[in-house]
Amino acid sequence: MGQIKVYGLEKYLNPIKEDLSEIIHSCIVEVFEYPEDKRFHRFFPMKEEDFYFPSSRSENYMIIEISIFEGRKKETKKKLIKLLFEKIEKELEISPKDIEITIFETPACNWGIRGSTGDELVLNYKVDV
Template identity: 55%
Template sequence: MGQVKIYGIREHLIPIRDKVSDVLHACIVDAFKYPENKRIHRFFYLDDEDFFYPQERSNQYTIIEISLFEGRSVESKKYLYQLIFNRFEHELGITANNVEITLTETPLHNWAIRGKSGDELVLDYKVSV
């Protein structure tokens, strides 16, 4: 299970929203062997005056928060980071300096979806990759 939140400056993010979602989902699918049909993305658009970010960043500064079941290896997480940094730069023109990623892992028993606790679900994908 994975839920993704993407934060950025409204004027920058809205025009590229669909492409950001496509690129980000492809990275997650590749790094975590995640099913193509399990995309859960939410965009949070901020006005420039409501988003304080480090001075050495630009208005392309994008924060990505991913909530997911625990179980991915450190290697697969680092692979995900590199895919995002590389593809955001090459496909979206957003440099690695303007991307921040946070993964929050949760035990399966702390999720509830489709009427069951996460540890009771039969998943059609592996969590431990």
Template identity: 50%
Template sequence: MIVIYGIKAQLNPIKLQLSDILQFCLNSEMGLPDDKRAHRFVPLDKDDFFYPEGRTDAYTVIEINMMEGRTVRTKKALIKRIFSEIELKLGIKPIDIEITIKEQPSHCWGFRGMTGDEAQDLKYKVNV
């Protein structure tokens, strides 16, 4: 699951494009299928979103929640690909993007009535 935070006036117009970019990156770097898209947008009023000096109103925070198992190389490639694709397709500079990957053990995930470590039918690999 991905949670994306940004200033409402900046984030709302690009939600679909940003979702497409993120899913493209997850697919190309980790093999996550398109039908596993789980993106949550949190558009905030400007006075509810504080960000570091030197950033613009385009500042966007992307939190990627996933089961642990991906290699450092895979996670770094994903982060770099996201920076690159957002700048290329949306014109948002990397200085205005913050990406955090949050990993949890598979037994801490619950979906379809089971925990992640019980799922035997995933259409993608976690250990990549």
């Protein structure tokens, strides 16, 4: 299971969110071996007065938060982060210096999904990749 949140300035995030969602999803599917139909993305376009960030970042600055069940290997998570930087830069021409990515891992028992806890679900993908 994974939930993705993306924050950025509305005038820069809104025009790219569909393409950005495709990039994020393709990276998650590739690296975490998720099924194609598992896409849970939320976009939070922010007004300039609500989104503060250092002057060393451009107006393309964004924060990507990824919430997942714990269990993936350190190398797998690092591979995902690097692939996201690479694909976003290549396909959207946004510099990695304007992207911050955080992966939040919690035990599956802390998730409530489809009337059950995450540790009681039968998943059609592996978590220990």
